[in-house]
Amino acid sequence: QVQLVESGGGLVQAGGSLRLSCALSGRTFSNYGMGWFRQAPGKEREFVAAISTTGGRTLYADFVKGRFTISRDNAKNTVYLQMSSLKPEDTAVYYCAAAVLQIGVIKEFYKYWGQGTQVTVSS
Helix, strand or coil: CCEEEEECCEEEECCCCEEEEEEEECCCHHHEEEEEEEECCCCCCEEEEEECCCCCCEEECHHHCCCEEEEEECCCCEEEEEECCCCHHHCEEEEEEEEECCCCCCHHHCCEECCCEEEEEEC
């Protein structure tokens, strides 16, 4: 049974930083491309960033380029999302997701999902 557990969310002022973590258990982490999505109240879940199995390829949504960085540590079975220069519009529940051997910007690529962690950015 694959389990994804996110952590690191919280309340931060605009301009601040947070680092989200997501640990995968139950499968070989290095076999999975990993993604981060977010969902604000009343909105669709949207793609934020993704990283390939080796970390050699990354994808970012335009609205986070230059502010967020995705990384992974295969020895720790963990993917990270470093978020900087946060804006109130970044407020959302952030979800990590795992896709077998690939990454993409579409939710349907991803087979496993975490339960999410709340990020709130105050103005």
